[in-house]
Amino acid sequence: MDIRKRVDISAYLVIGPENTKGRSVGIIIKEAVEAGFTFVQVRSKVASARELIQLTREAADAIAEVGKSHYVALVVNDRLDVILAARKEGIKVDGIHVGQSDIPVKVCREYLGEDSIIGLSARTTELFEYIKTADASLLDYFGVGPLHETLTKPDCGLDTNGKVLTRSFEEIAKLAKLSSIPVVVGGGVKLQDIPQLAQTGVEGFFVVSAVTKADDPKSASAELVDAWKVHKI
Ligand code: TZP
Ligand code: MG
Numbered sequence: 001m002d003i004r005k006r007v008d009i010s011a012y013l014v015i016g017p018e019n020t021k022g023r024s025v026g027i028i029i030k031e032a033v034e035a036g037f038t039f040v041q042v043r044s045k046v047a048s049a050r051e052l053i054q055l056t057r058e059a060a061d062a063i064a065e066v067g068k069s070h071y072v073a074l075v076v077n078d079r080l081d082v083i084l085a086a087r088k089e090g091i092k093v094d095g096i097h098v099g100q101s102d103i104p105v106k107v108c109r110e111y112l113g114e115d116s117i118i119g120l121s122a123r124t125t126e127l128f129e130y131i132k133t134a135d136a137s138l139l140d141y142f143g144v145g146p147l148h149e150t151l152t153k154p155d156c157g158l159d160t161n162g163k164v165l166t167r168s169f170e171e172i173a174k175l176a177k178l179s180s181i182p183v184v185v186g187g188g189v190k191l192q193d194i195p196q197l198a199q200t201g202v203e204g205f206f207v208v209s210a211v212t213k214a215d216d217p218k219s220a221s222a223e224l225v226d227a228w229k230v231h232k233i
Contacts (some may be wrong), residue, residue: 002115003094006071008038009119009141009184010232011225012206014077016044017055019152019212026058028217033066035221037211039204041097041119043077052082057091064092073117078102080111097121097143105138119143119184131179139181143206144172146187147197152208156187169196176201191223198231 013032015025029040042059044052056076063072073094076083080103086093095117096108108118122130122142131142146156149164157165167175167185176183185197186206197205205228214220 003071003073004115004117004140007073007094007117007140008070008204009182009206010039010204011037011221011228012039012041012184012186012204013037013211013221014041014043014186014206014208015059015212016042016047016077017051018044018046019208021213023212023217024058025055026062028212029059030062030066031218032211032221033063033068033072035218036225037072037221038070039073039075041075041077041206043097043208049079049082049085052076052079053086053089053091056082056086056093057089060092075117075119080108084111095119095140105135109138117141121145128175128178131175131181134179134181136181141182141184141203142175142179144175144183144185144202145206147172147185147193148188150188150209153187169200172197172202173200176203191220191227194224194227195231198228199233201233204228 017025040059042055059074075095075097077097083093083096097119099121105118117140119141120139122144146166148166159165172185182203184204184206185202189205189207190210211217211221
């Protein structure tokens with residue numbers, strides 16, 4: 001069966017070297033996957049193309065090392081060039097995550113092929129309309145957020161009062177119902193948010209700092225994964 005059908009976005013880690021307090025990206029990924037994380041996105045706004053290829057290699061190796069029975073997918077944020085170069089070097093990378101002002105999904109699909117995962121950040125005010133009309137054949141999941149204001153990505157968009165535009169649990173539940181494409185929610189997500197988020201009907205949660213900045217990333221990962229499993233409807 002192809003990877004697009006096997007993909008599990010329930011526990012989704014986003015990670016780059018700027019998020020790890022100087023610790024190894026590969027080791028944190030390995031610990032998170034050992035603890036049950038199902039999906040990894042390499043995302044760095046500071047790494048060069050070469051560094052990103054190397055990080056992608058580290059991430060792919062870390063996932064392979066754990067050798068889980070469940071499939072853990074690896075995508076790279078934004079950088080179609082890095083993904084194509086990594087694949088040329090034999091690195092197993094499953095797809096791309098893009099925002100709405102990045103390379104269009106259609107172009108990503110053309111370059112990466114049918115058997116790749118493509119995720120899209122959806123955080124504009126047109127989100128509800130967009131989600132209803134989204135083409136499921138082009139797109140594998142929506143990343144929606146932020147749930148709370150977050151220092152990891154301060155430029156998440158402002159409401160009419162100039163406050164960071166966050167998503168309520170009610171709004172998320174509505175989105176989950178409307179969307180024919182799986183939704184994963186993140187942005188400021190902490191362990192205490194998991195029970196309520198899991199009850200909204202979305203497919204998964206994504207986190208950066210709740211894992212990458214934890215004193216013990218492995219036990220923080222296990223707590224998040226376990227809470228999701230307990231509360232998921
Ligand atoms: N997209 C929306 S919010 C965000 C991304 C990548 C960052 C989330 O980081 P954190 O540390 O989990 O708040
Ligand atoms: Mg982007």
